[in-house]
Amino acid sequence: MPPPSRQLQLPPQLSRRAVVVGAGSFGTAVAVLLARGGLRTTLQTRTPEQAERLLAARENTAYLPGVELPSTLRIEGIDAGLSRADYVFLGVPSVGLREVIAALPERGLRKKTPVISLAKGLVAPEGTPPTLVLREQFGEQRVACIGGPSHAQEMVSAGAGLVAASANEDLAHTIAQVFIRAGVVCEESNDPVGVELSGAAKNAAALAAGATQAQGLNAAGAAAGHIFAEVWRFAAELGARPESMVGLAGTGDLVATVLAPGSRNRRAGELLAAGVAGADIPAQVGQAVESLETVPLLARALQRAHVEAPVTSGLARLISGDLPLDDWVALVRTTVPPRARWRERRAGFWARMRERFRREQVIQE
Numbered sequence: 001m002p003p004p005s006r007q008l009q010l011p012p013q014l015s016r017r018a019v020v021v022g023a024g025s026f027g028t029a030v031a032v033l034l035a036r037g038g039l040r041t042t043l044q045t046r047t048p049e050q051a052e053r054l055l056a057a058r059e060n061t062a063y064l065p066g067v068e069l070p071s072t073l074r075i076e077g078i079d080a081g082l083s084r085a086d087y088v089f090l091g092v093p094s095v096g097l098r099e100v101i102a103a104l105p106e107r108g109l110r111k112k113t114p115v116i117s118l119a120k121g122l123v124a125p126e127g128t129p130p131t132l133v134l135r136e137q138f139g140e141q142r143v144a145c146i147g148g149p150s151h152a153q154e155m156v157s158a159g160a161g162l163v164a165a166s167a168n169e170d171l172a173h174t175i176a177q178v179f180i181r182a183g184v185v186c187e188e189s190n191d192p193v194g195v196e197l198s199g200a201a202k203n204a205a206a207l208a209a210g211a212t213q214a215q216g217l218n219a220a221g222a223a224a225g226h227i228f229a230e231v232w233r234f235a236a237e238l239g240a241r242p243e244s245m246v247g248l249a250g251t252g253d254l255v256a257t258v259l260a261p262g263s264r265n266r267r268a269g270e271l272l273a274a275g276v277a278g279a280d281i282p283a284q285v286g287q288a289v290e291s292l293e294t295v296p297l298l299a300r301a302l303q304r305a306h307v308e309a310p311v312t313s314g315l316a317r318l319i320s321g322d323l324p325l326d327d328w329v330a331l332v333r334t335t336v337p338p339r340a341r342w343r344e345r346r347a348g349f350w351a352r353m354r355e356r357f358r359r360e361q362v363i364q365e
């Protein structure tokens with residue numbers, strides 16, 4: 001498929017090397033874009049046999065069929081290490097991310113190489129946003145993440161609405177420029193935690209909508225709205241910005257996911273509603289379904305932070321089989337969000353003057 005054509009600004013440092021760890025649908029699609037964007041890119045598969053298959057076919061038939069892998073894209077197993085990488089992108093689902101992150105130094109990650117998470121889920125056991133796990137190990141200036149509506153197939157053929165987020169402005173800018181040069185819109189953000197929680201919230205909301213839609217679309221919309229509001233109250237406590245949640249990474253990605261016929265998270269919700277046990281869903285879907293692991297982590301994180309989150313925790317119980325579907329729908333239909341806090345109305349200038357005059361008269365009388 002040809003890359004989308006656009007007149008774009010060239011990023012600096014084109015000779016730099018990027019390694020994408022994890023050759024699933026998104027890791028492969030991101031690797032194709034990085035190569036198109038001018039980085040010398042390597043895609044690392046979990047096993048050498050997988051690398052051989054991709055090399056022979058010049059296509060990832062298992063995860064991204066129909067997309068030709070560019071001749072400039074190098075392919076190897078993860079055993080090849082990371083010592084040559086100037087940027088490392090992590091394309092593995094969040095369920096395995098902690099181990100993958102912990103192993104980066106022993107795999108040869110250089111001291112200043114930035115690490116960029118592609119995951120839209122949280123890391124066990126605490127439900128930590130991936131960039132916070134990375135930050136603990138490498139410092140916040142070396143860490144970034146990618147969010148936004150970005151279904152892998154469409155991204156490589158027609159584009160996406162990416163967000164590159166980092167506390168390091170140069171890093172966010174450099175990543176965004178590479179994607180833009182590859183023909184894909186990429187916003188720069190200084191709110192990695194907000195972008196990651198938006199991705200986790202939209203996956204949870206898509207699963208909730210999928211589980212509820214057969215019972216009524218108002219209920220499906222209410223489920224998604226409650227979850228976004230509950231996660232937002234938590235995100236705000238962690239210092240995230242509302243723009244992340246209403247922009248590409250939040251609302252934009254929610255719409256893309258809920259409408260996509262192939263969305264794995266919405267499909268997982270539909271399967272739950274059809275009576276399939278949460279534990280059996282990954283085998284049926286055949287690819288990462290982030291929300292199945294992330295929703296229980298999210299529910300616990302909200303509880304620990306004392307955020308009132310009845311719908312997110314109800315969804316976690318629906319996934320584990322502890323809440324029957326009818327009770328879930330009833331919960332969604334009857335939950336009333338916390339009341340707004342009205343500020344005491346301050347009287348205007350003339351009203352205050354009249355009141356002062358009245359009081360002075362009372363004193364004189």
Ligand SMILES: NC(=O)C1=CN([C@@H]2O[C@H](COP(=O)(O)OP(=O)(O)OC[C@H]3O[C@@H](n4cnc5c(N)ncnc54)[C@H](OP(=O)(O)O)[C@@H]3O)[C@@H](O)[C@H]2O)C=CC1
Nearest residue numbers: 022023024025026027046092093119120150151152287288
């Ligand atoms: N697919 C999409 O359109 C999008 C996905 N994302 C996010 O990207 C992340 C990755 O998802 P996605 O690519 O879709 O998932 P997939 O299920 O398509 O692929 C996951 C890949 O990760 C590999 N992997 C798992 N664990 C390891 C490990 N320890 N070391 C090396 N490789 C490993 C798997 O290898 P193996 O085959 O051997 O199991 C597989 O190749 C998720 O967080 C997802 O939410 C974000 C935007 C869009």
Ligand SMILES: O=C(CO)COP(=O)(O)O
Nearest residue numbers: 148149150151263264265
């Ligand atoms: O994150 C995605 C699109 O932006 C992919 O969503 P699904 O994992 O639900 O397919």
